[in-house]
Amino acid sequence: MPPSGSSSRRAxxxxxxxxxxxxxxxxxxxxxxGYVSPRARAAxxxxxxxxxxxxxxxxxxxxxxxxxxxxxVVLEPHVLFLEDPNIGAxxxxxxxxxxxxxxxxxxLVVDSERDTQRVSRYLSGGFVDGVIIVSARTHxxxxxxLAQVGIPAAFVGHPRDLDRGIPFVxxxxxxxxxxxxxxxxxxxxxxxGMIAAAVDRDSGxxxxxxxxxxxGPRFDPDLVAEVPLYDYSWGxxxxxxxxxxxxxIDGVFAGSDALAAGALEVLRExxxxxxxxxxxVGFDDSAWAVRTQPQLSTIHQPAAKLGAQAADLVLRxxxxxxxxxEGILLPTPIVWRGSA
Amino acid sequence: MPPSGSSSRRAxxxxxxxxxxxxxxxxxxxxxxGYVSPRARAAxxxxxxxxxxxxxxxxxxxxxxxxxxxxxVVLEPHVLFLEDPNIGAxxxxxxxxxxxxxxxxxxLVVDSERDTQRVSRYLSGGFVDGVIIVSARTHxxxxxxLAQVGIPAAFVGHPRDLDRGIPFVxxxxxxxxxxxxxxxxxxxxxxxGMIAAAVDRDSGxxxxxxxxxxxGPRFDPDLVAEVPLYDYSWGxxxxxxxxxxxxxIDGVFAGSDALAAGALEVLRExxxxxxxxxxxVGFDDSAWAVRTQPQLSTIHQPAAKLGAQAADLVLRxxxxxxxxxEGILLPTPIVWRGSA
Numbered sequence: 001m002p003p004s005g006s007s008s009r010r011a012x013x014x015x016x017x018x019x020x021x022x023x024x025x026x027x028x029x030x031x032x033x034g035y036v037s038p039r040a041r042a043a044x045x046x047x048x049x050x051x052x053x054x055x056x057x058x059x060x061x062x063x064x065x066x067x068x069x070x071x072x073v074v075l076e077p078h079v080l081f082l083e084d085p086n087i088g089a090x091x092x093x094x095x096x097x098x099x100x101x102x103x104x105x106x107x108l109v110v111d112s113e114r115d116t117q118r119v120s121r122y123l124s125g126g127f128v129d130g131v132i133i134v135s136a137r138t139h140x141x142x143x144x145x146l147a148q149v150g151i152p153a154a155f156v157g158h159p160r161d162l163d164r165g166i167p168f169v170x171x172x173x174x175x176x177x178x179x180x181x182x183x184x185x186x187x188x189x190x191x192x193g194m195i196a197a198a199v200d201r202d203s204g205x206x207x208x209x210x211x212x213x214x215x216g217p218r219f220d221p222d223l224v225a226e227v228p229l230y231d232y233s234w235g236x237x238x239x240x241x242x243x244x245x246x247x248x249i250d251g252v253f254a255g256s257d258a259l260a261a262g263a264l265e266v267l268r269e270x271x272x273x274x275x276x277x278x279x280x281v282g283f284d285d286s287a288w289a290v291r292t293q294p295q296l297s298t299i300h301q302p303a304a305k306l307g308a309q310a311a312d313l314v315l316r317x318x319x320x321x322x323x324x325x326e327g328i329l330l331p332t333p334i335v336w337r338g339s340a
Numbered sequence: 341m342p343p344s345g346s347s348s349r350r351a352x353x354x355x356x357x358x359x360x361x362x363x364x365x366x367x368x369x370x371x372x373x374g375y376v377s378p379r380a381r382a383a384x385x386x387x388x389x390x391x392x393x394x395x396x397x398x399x400x401x402x403x404x405x406x407x408x409x410x411x412x413v414v415l416e417p418h419v420l421f422l423e424d425p426n427i428g429a430x431x432x433x434x435x436x437x438x439x440x441x442x443x444x445x446x447x448l449v450v451d452s453e454r455d456t457q458r459v460s461r462y463l464s465g466g467f468v469d470g471v472i473i474v475s476a477r478t479h480x481x482x483x484x485x486l487a488q489v490g491i492p493a494a495f496v497g498h499p500r501d502l503d504r505g506i507p508f509v510x511x512x513x514x515x516x517x518x519x520x521x522x523x524x525x526x527x528x529x530x531x532x533g534m535i536a537a538a539v540d541r542d543s544g545x546x547x548x549x550x551x552x553x554x555x556g557p558r559f560d561p562d563l564v565a566e567v568p569l570y571d572y573s574w575g576x577x578x579x580x581x582x583x584x585x586x587x588x589i590d591g592v593f594a595g596s597d598a599l600a601a602g603a604l605e606v607l608r609e610x611x612x613x614x615x616x617x618x619x620x621v622g623f624d625d626s627a628w629a630v631r632t633q634p635q636l637s638t639i640h641q642p643a644a645k646l647g648a649q650a651a652d653l654v655l656r657x658x659x660x661x662x663x664x665x666e667g668i669l670l671p672t673p674i675v676w677r678g679s680a
Contacts, residue, residue, distance in 0.1 A: 049488050052488075052489055052490025052491075069467070092451055095451055096451065099451070099454050099455050104448065104459070104462045105449055106446040106447065107447035107448070108444065108446060109435045111432055111439070112439060127409070148388075148389050149392055150351075232631055233630075265633070291573070293605070
């Protein structure tokens with residue numbers, strides 16, 4: 001590491017040649033794997049370390065017009081990035097698939113208006129060959145940029161209004177919510193409520209639709225507690241609200257496992273036993289599901305597979321291979337544990 | 341989005357010019373902000389959208405030898421990336437500082453041997469101007485690459501054997517652990533145990549050192565339960581082990597809040613009241629600390645500031661400004677809540 005002040009200019013082949021006392025051509029041969037004498041090679045390798053020379057992969061990539069990198073962008077409030085148990089698993093699933101194809105995944109954080117503009121510039125600036133977007137919204141300015149520059153892209157999520165030809169991989173939120181609510185009803189519950197988060201987004205609204213479809217004529221809109229975020233503390237608040245509205249509540253569908261964990265805490269404080277007095281089901285099958293007492297009955301969300309499939313959609317576009325341009329829905333099995 | 345098969349070649353200025361029916365020079369003037377007639381401008385903008393032209397920022401960056409991007413690499417087991425409440429906050433703190441300086445943060449996941457090699461290549465290939473490394477280990481092959489290429493870098497963490505001139509920002513794990521253990525002792529506890537995670541790394545080993553220093557002659561090595569990971573389920577296992585070894589235990593220092601949360605669950609199951617029967621303290625002041633009943637007394641770890649300071653260390657090197665080359669330790673105040 002050079003001392004402060006000298007690190008602001010990158011070393012060149014010229015610097016290496018000067019430090020090693022050889023010609024630039026000899027340095028190039030070492031860099032490109034050609035023959036040079038062992039003595040010159042040793043001098044050049046020492047000089048490379050000394051001057052801090054960086055082989056210019058970026059320049060070579062300009063020739064091939066490939067960066068061999070794929071962006072990964074999460075267009076959600078940053079609190080979700082810290083809290084959502086799925087996002088990390090989606091990211092690792094995508095990374096494993098890209099890594100197998102020798103692509104570098106670069107994860108770009110969008111945490112402010114300024115980030116949005118800069119990330120858009122980065123995506124359109126030739127730094128990545130493709131991009132995976134985790135979001136259920138299509139109105140983000142970044143999405144418009146993608147459509148303009150025509151960079152191969154895939155969504156994780158299932159936006160209803162996706163009409164720009166960008167493929168997606170997602171789950172059937174409506175069908176999954178309906179299925180687990182029906183299973184909860186089959187345990188004999190009479191008054192079932194829902195803690196619904198993020199209903200301003202498709203994934204959140206779809207889960208309410210599925211809940212309503214399962215209950216049919218028994219659906220009571222007063223037993224849907226809306227909260228902003230899929231998180232433990234909002235689960236607790238939602239549960240308190242449901243208990244106030246209906247003290248005789250005996251079933252709860254929480255829109256995520258974190259919400260369900262918060263609900264369990266409030267039910268315990270209220271002296272209610274789960275699943276004897278109240279049956280609780282969640283959504284995600286995340287780490288939360290096996291941390292609670294009792295463990296959660298829930299919908300398994302295949303987070304790592306969502307990431308892997310999205311990466312595959314981008315790679316297929318890069319290779320010119322056929323891909324499911326209309327989108328892919330992955331199955332979401334029920335995992336039945338002790339909470340209902 | 342072009343159909344599959346046609347997206348593997350990037351559109352050029354030439355394509356835009358042909359589609360707009362103007363010269364390449366006219367296209368260049370639009371791209372570089374020069375004057376052209378409104379009619380030509382409209383035609384060129386339409387052509388840019390039509391052919392999916394990407395302004396070649398990467399090429400311009402080669403001229404300035406700057407990518408205007410800084411890497412962010414976490415060299416920890418990937419389970420930590422999903423579980424550790426600090427890493428997300430460190431990342432957002434770093435991003436905010438880089439964003440203010442108009443740098444793009446690119447987060448590189450290292451999840452396998454193959455990733456290690458590819459990320460090393462990426463860091464040395466001119467794609468980033470600097471890098472932030474979250475790790476307490478210095479033996480990783482990536483660190484050797486950094487030292488060789490001399491790319492401006494900073495560590496988040498406080499590795500003991502850091503001798504390659506890379507500055508760090510961290511906390512005093514030993515001092516912090518000593519402080520909170522002394523505070524726990526001051527509540528009158530007689531038999532205090534520790535749940536210690538990741539003792540094979542400096543941060544983990546330092547916390548045991550601080551615990552031992554606080555207890556002095558009262559330190560009993562049999563009351564240190566070692567577990568591999570800073571996580572809820574290992575906290576529960578560690579607490580069960582301590583209760584077996586010493587049923588009369590009345591104080592516990594958990595090496596993280598997640599461990600402490602697991603310990604609280606086991607104490608509740610054992611019919612012990614916290615803090616009446618057993619006082620419990622954690623480490624981190626993460627979201628866990630306010631989720632437990634009672635809430636945790638703990639050490640505040642300034643995660644966002646760690647990220648921001650590491651970003652500042654890299655930016656200072658990039659600008660040739662002086663920086664704390666020997667490293668920075670941030671203060672870690674005690675936050676006393678209800679668990680002890």
